[in-house]
Amino acid sequence: MVWGAFTNSSTGMKVQSDSLGTISQNIANVNTTGYKEAQTMFKTTLSETLSTASGQTPNFGVKSYVRNLVENQGVVTGTDNWSDIAINGEGFFIVSDTMSAGDLTDPSTYVTRAGDFQTRAVGDRAYLTTSAGMYVMGWMADASGTVDTSGNIGPMYLEPGTLMPGNPTSSISLTGNLPANATLTPSGATKEFTTTDFNGDEKTVSVAWNRTDGDVWQATFSVKDASGTVVNDVVDVTIDGNGKVVDPTTGTWDLVFDWGSGTTNETVTLSGLLPTMSTQPSSVAVYDQNGDLHTVKLLFERNDSNQWYLRFQSEDGTISDLTSGTATASSAGYSIPVEFDGNGKLISPTSLDFTATWDDTAAGTNTVSLDLSGITQYDASSGKTSVSTKEQDGYGSGTLEGVEFTATGELSGQFSNGETRTLMKIAVASFVSPNQLEPVAGTLFRASAAAGEGTVSAIEALGGANSFSPNSVENSTVDLEDQFTRMIVTQKAYSTNAQVFKTADEMLSTARDLKS
Numbered sequence: 001m002v003w004g005a006f007t008n009s010s011t012g013m014k015v016q017s018d019s020l021g022t023i024s025q026n027i028a029n030v031n032t033t034g035y036k037e038a039q040t041m042f043k044t045t046l047s048e049t050l051s052t053a054s055g056q057t058p059n060f061g062v063k064s065y066v067r068n069l070v071e072n073q074g075v076v077t078g079t080d081n082w083s084d085i086a087i088n089g090e091g092f093f094i095v096s097d098t099m100s101a102g103d104l105t106d107p108s109t110y111v112t113r114a115g116d117f118q119t120r121a122v123g124d125r126a127y128l129t130t131s132a133g134m135y136v137m138g139w140m141a142d143a144s145g146t147v148d149t150s151g152n153i154g155p156m157y158l159e160p161g162t163l164m165p166g167n168p169t170s171s172i173s174l175t176g177n178l179p180a181n182a183t184l185t186p187s188g189a190t191k192e193f194t195t196t197d198f199n200g201d202e203k204t205v206s207v208a209w210n211r212t213d214g215d216v217w218q219a220t221f222s223v224k225d226a227s228g229t230v231v232n233d234v235v236d237v238t239i240d241g242n243g244k245v246v247d248p249t250t251g252t253w254d255l256v257f258d259w260g261s262g263t264t265n266e267t268v269t270l271s272g273l274l275p276t277m278s279t280q281p282s283s284v285a286v287y288d289q290n291g292d293l294h295t296v297k298l299l300f301e302r303n304d305s306n307q308w309y310l311r312f313q314s315e316d317g318t319i320s321d322l323t324s325g326t327a328t329a330s331s332a333g334y335s336i337p338v339e340f341d342g343n344g345k346l347i348s349p350t351s352l353d354f355t356a357t358w359d360d361t362a363a364g365t366n367t368v369s370l371d372l373s374g375i376t377q378y379d380a381s382s383g384k385t386s387v388s389t390k391e392q393d394g395y396g397s398g399t400l401e402g403v404e405f406t407a408t409g410e411l412s413g414q415f416s417n418g419e420t421r422t423l424m425k426i427a428v429a430s431f432v433s434p435n436q437l438e439p440v441a442g443t444l445f446r447a448s449a450a451a452g453e454g455t456v457s458a459i460e461a462l463g464g465a466n467s468f469s470p471n472s473v474e475n476s477t478v479d480l481e482d483q484f485t486r487m488i489v490t491q492k493a494y495s496t497n498a499q500v501f502k503t504a505d506e507m508l509s510t511a512r513d514l515k516s
Helices: 002-028 480-515
Strands: 038-052 055-068 076-078 085-088 092-096 109-112 118-122 125-129 135-140 171-179 188-196 202-211 216-223 234-239 245-247 252-258 263-269 279-287 293-304 307-314 317-323 335-340 346-348 351-358 365-378 388-392 398-405 410-415 420-426 428-430 438-441 444-446 455-457 467-470 472-474
Touching (some): 002 055, 002 480, 188 263, 279 365, 279 388, 293 317, 293 351, 307 317, 335 365, 346 365
Parallel strands (some): 085 472
Antiparallel strands (some): 038 055, 076 472, 085 467, 092 109, 092 135, 092 428, 118 125, 125 135, 135 420, 171 388, 202 216, 216 234, 252 263, 293 307, 307 335, 317 351, 335 346, 351 365, 398 410, 410 420
């Protein structure tokens, strides 16, 4: 039995020495990002078998083994570094010391919970890497910002100066109010000018305007004091969205006056005689196929209690093809009626389409769908419209100015045009038994048969509340108070085993001395 005491106490001292080594490793890594606590565990082992009167009696010693508590979640704390990211819940970052790896069975592929990443220049790309320079694996987005998580993973990178091409506007939504108390444009108006009769006397000519639709006014000319008549006294005048006379195409009208004693002729410029139309102006931004910005003015003209005409103006293009499923454009196609009910709710049209053809032929054309459903008609103290753009899908070109991770692991790029686009997405690995992963070095682990088959996926595919915490890191899972407690117990166990060894030695010495 004395020999068994030697064996047991010596193995006891060894395993307690192993335990102290594990404790010291834990304490040394108390501030290491992503570090997982290790524990030295003990199990009995047969040290010798003794022959006694009752038969064979086994004598047990002790062995140690290390258990890595990989599944334990560390406390997540915030940082001010965009490339820091922590995992809340299950999963591991996948890293590799080569660009071609990514398969979990590849010996150069590792998993870790340490998300204190940084960028490293390789050629003209800035790769996302660990602090040790290993490549972080995931999926790169395509030019539209779409990520295919069913594809193979690879190293992720940024390209400084990344350009986002412009996107032509095809859809605009409006919001706001048209004042129900806005000034009305009357359906009739009178203008005057002077002419000289056959005898050289000055005469006043009246122009009576009568509106026939949103684009067309009929002008009737007459001599105010009836001292003469106008032979061709009526003309239909068409006005485009810019307020320009387009019919008659010359913008003028030839008048013949009959004064009884003779006739006179005069050509009048119609633009100077047009009736005054009261409008409520707004505008929308339209980006062309080159990403260049154009401003299209919207002119709302109130012509009845719940009736408006909407016209479009552009200083560098032509607006045409006004169409809607619930309203018909005016005869010349330059305006479209807008109607509300008595409660200020829009009746028609809730949407319309128009085409913008730019003067610069390289800019092409835009066919735009305009959503009017967000417009109301109520009295406004200012008497002015508040109609504005709620949203639109066009934007100009821009360069990459900043990046940030999302809770699902996408790296979103912010561009100088105010737009954002997904650039990449972090992949995660999951295992059946994470605690059985093979520890490699520091915070790195490798897939093993005992851990079960590894799966690569997006973090949202893991289900539950698993997510990323951007601008954060996962702290070490080491509890210093617990480690000091374990250290005291280990020290006591080591001392006690040493005392057993010493006592056995003394007993053996006593037995030896009996012979002398």
